Amino acid sequence: MSDTSVLDELPGELLMWVLIISELLVFGAGLVAFLSVRATDPDGFAQAQSALHRTGAGINTIILITSGFLAALAHQLRLAGSRGRARMALISAASLGVIFLWVKGLEYASKAAGGISWETHPFFTFYYLLTGFHAAHVVAGILLLLLVACYDAPRNIETGVAFWHMVDLVWLLLFPVIYLLQ
């Protein structure tokens, strides 16, 4: 069938791409909703945004990109036949994911300590929804990376890493829009 050959050229598992596209649609819709509500109250959103830790989020961005690089490297290493080093790279990538979550946890804890919850302002409703949903995906991604480190067929690694890159990509969209956009 000619229509399936295009799909067959996708790296990794087809269903992973269905998932990735679905996730991007959800986060995309979430960001559009955020920006639409923001347009109705720019001052309130700017004020609420000033309570965020930009530095912490910036560090997290670097952590996640480095992690993504290591995950991509793992796939290259696996193709070159170095299974041990590929596994090390995957475990390192997963560990950086854990550090990301730790920084994120500190951020949430300081918000909670400051009396800020998702009900404080619509900005925080979106902040918690979007970053919380993303953090849940980081957890899933870490588990997936460890899983493909265990079952390390190149196709498995490709599938796991594709998911991890989606988690990276979503953060690269969330970070500027939620933390930086003035």
Added chain:
Amino acid sequence: MKYQTQKIAFAYFAVALALFAVQILGGLLAGWVYVMPNTLSELLPFNIIRMLHTNSLIVWLLLGFFGAAYFLIPEEAEREIHSPTIAYLQLIILVLGTAGVVVTYVFNLFEGNWLLGKEGREFLEQPKWVKMGIVVAALMFLYNVTMTVLKGKKTAISNILLLGLWGLALLFLFAFYNPENLSLDKQYWWYVVHLWVEGVWELIMASILAYLMLKLTGVDREVVEKWLYVIVAAALFSGILGTGHHYYWIGSPAYWQWIGSIFSSLEVIPFFAMMAFAFIMVWKGRRDHPNKAALLWSLGCATLAFFGAGVWGFLHTLHGVNYYTHGTQITAAHGHLAFYGAYVCLNLAIFTYAFPILKGRDPYNQVLNMASFWLMSGGMVFMTFTLTFAGTVQTHMQRVVGDYFMDVQDAISIFYWMRFGSGVVVLIGVLLFLYSILVPRREVISPDATVAAE
């Protein structure tokens, strides 16, 4: 019929068709009460008629699904059903339970009794003993089909079908949990109602549709399975958190408004995929299957499900829109076309496909059957439009202008008359369908080899 136990399906389909007739008569009566409100108001109040209309729908659809499972699982697993006795016993329990609900409700027997009396939650009104019977019947069914599949060949179609049916049974258990707090009551109520029709039923629908496509178009199983997995993934991804679109105004936290809006908007995708799947399979298919009516129902199912469930669902799923349209005739419009397109057409498609096989004949009464498709579908689509217009006017007058409910109802009565008219057309379509499926003409075999047998 390749496997003898497939004929279990016949009993299920027959009971389902009888309840289908009850459902349509109930609907027609309810539509009449809308325009002539005092009809039977003492003897059979509107709320009871409505309960009969909706519950007979759900029960006959379920019987259709069970029958479809008994029909297609032997072919997929390549072995007979584990125990026909259990299958018939299961049907008897379900029929007794249904009769019990109707009698208890119509005569309001044992009011307030925890075991025998009706329970007031919409769709889950069954007395507790009936609920228990449903669970027992579901367990018997799951045991029976799971044993069959476990011992036989496992295919994507039977796996997804089983996943859907297991989910259906497990989610029904939430029917037993009825918290005092009204918000929590509704929250769990939707675990059954929403996660059925916008969750596990979609898996059942996709797998039965995939089976029909496989048989009717002759496309490779591998291609059908790939589509099936993608559709199921999209359905579960959007449908589970899509439950949030019922949590806008029941006292749940406000973040559900965004979760519900975003995820339920994506619920259009699996329905679009099913429509694309059906048409691409027919387009690619090499087989010229003689049962054209089954193919028409299958394509009609995928198309009307996309419009009824997908488009009409999206119409009022965003919380900003739903704030105005909630509980108006817009909901009724969506409900009617969604159930008709997704689940009624699906069942009628598998009945149309299976009946000639179960009766050991070539496809018969094809033209009548196809005429019934156009009558029923035309009637339902017209009904959907009249209710949509009614709902639009109602939303404006009642929710925007702030007129009184009953004044608004009077103002939109013209739409209710048209809805009743479309209901009559649907009934004619149903009668035609029943005739075409149940009364095959005497077999006429022409000595001329170029003329097909009638």
